[in-house]
Amino acid sequence: MATLQQTEHNKTVDAKNFSRRAALGGLLFPAVGLFLGGCTRGLTTAAAPKVAIPEGRGAFALRADGTRAFRNHELVDQNGVKVRFQDDLVEGKVFGATFQYAKCEGICSDMTQQMKKSYQLMKPIMxxxxNFYMFSLAGDSPAEMKAFMQAHGIDNLPSWRFFTGSSEAIADIRWAFGFGDPNEETDKNLAGHTGMVRFCNHKLDKWAACPAQGSPESTARLVVRLFPSNERPQLAGIASKIATPSYPMKNWSPAKPLTANLASQL
Known part of the structure; x- marks a missing residue:
């Protein structure tokens, strides 16, 4: 996996002090605002407020309203449609993001099939x-990404898109989502790429993650929890099918009322 130049890397990452926990913890700021979503194709006409992004791979700016601004990289989807990362994919969206590539011979197929099952459970809110996003780790062409989606039966599913961009852009996005390693050799190892999916409700700055190969029901429940408690969608496919019965307890009787005599003995 291609990365930024070593000089840039040295300015931004001190491998001795780097902490994966800190990188992931950076995605857990308090939630604010209201949720808003939707799928946008093509470049937006109304860009988000511009703020200065700090230097460093994966850096972002925390705005006055509590939401995050990332570098507005130009990307291209499986249909050749150009988008801007912040304006079109992040701003005001609720989304899940994985990092894969079209010619992957490892976990990518399993990740996609499990996410497809999660998609079906969440179909009413997709x-x-x-939205579901996949980001290419290998600079795949739109044709290669489309072929991958067709082979896995997801090309015709609304709001599921595969994006490619420069190696620097994808690395920056990956690190911004907490999936980076300070060891350059490990970070570039395609065979060992992450199998996690990062979820976000941008308006609330609420983030979560789980294994993409995990239980589709658990994944769907995690997404539902990104919504405010009074706005969480009711999805039939993830409703508990097991009642919680109550069982009588042998030799149990209610506690006796506290009398003045008993109280004096306490």
Whole structure:
């Protein structure tokens, strides 16, 4: 996996002090605002407020309203449509993001199939407002990404898109989502790429993650929890099918009322 130049890397990462926990913890600021979603194709006409992004791979700016601004990289999807990362994929969206590549012979197929099952459970809210994104780790062409999606039966699923961009852009996005390693050799190792999916409700600055190969029901429940408690969608496919019965307890009787005599003995 291609990365930024070593000089840039030296300015931004001190391998001795780097902490994966800190990188992931950076995605857990308090939630603010209201949720808003939707799927946008093509470049947006109304860009998000511009703020200065600090130097460093994966850096972002925390705005006055509590939401995050990332570098607005130009990307291209499986249909050749150009988008801007912040304006079109992040701003105001609820989304899940994985990092894969079209010619992957490892976990990518399993990740995709499990996420497809999660998609079916969440079908009522896909695109309204939830989106699924895949980011290419290998600089795949739109044709290669489209072929991958067709082979896995997801090309015709609304609000699920595969994006490619420069190696620097994808590395910056990956690190911004907490999936980076300070060891350059490990970070560039495609065979060992992350199998996690990062979820976000941008308006609330609420983030979560789980294994993409995990239980589809657990993944869907995690997405539902990104919504405010009074706005969480009710999805039939993830409703508990097991009742919680109450069982009588042998030799149990209610506690006796506290009398003045008993109280004096306490």
């Amino acid at each position: 695109g309204k407002p939830v």
